[in-house]
Amino acid sequence: MNKVLYESLMLKQIDLMKHKMIKLAKSTSINSPETLKCSQELDTLLNLHMKHFPNNNKLNNVS
Structure with missing residues (x-):
């Protein structure tokens, strides 16, 4: 996997986890x-x- 794709996937996971945490906190x-x-x-x-x-x-x- 190239580095750009790996970073893109990692950033997507970070974004999903952030939204999950906000939803849980609420x-x-x-x-x-x-x-x-x-x-x-x-x-x-x-x-x-x-x-x-x-x-x-x-x-x-x-975001």
Whole structure:
């Protein structure tokens, strides 16, 4: 898999996880175990992105 495609897929996963976390926070509360678990998963994805693409600012464009 080329690097551009890999980053695109990773950014899509980050975006999906962010929306999932927002939805969970609205339905279960920001401190619920489900929301916190989702937040940790999002952190993991963000850390992976920063590790593999340290010089890219594309995360600023994720909605």
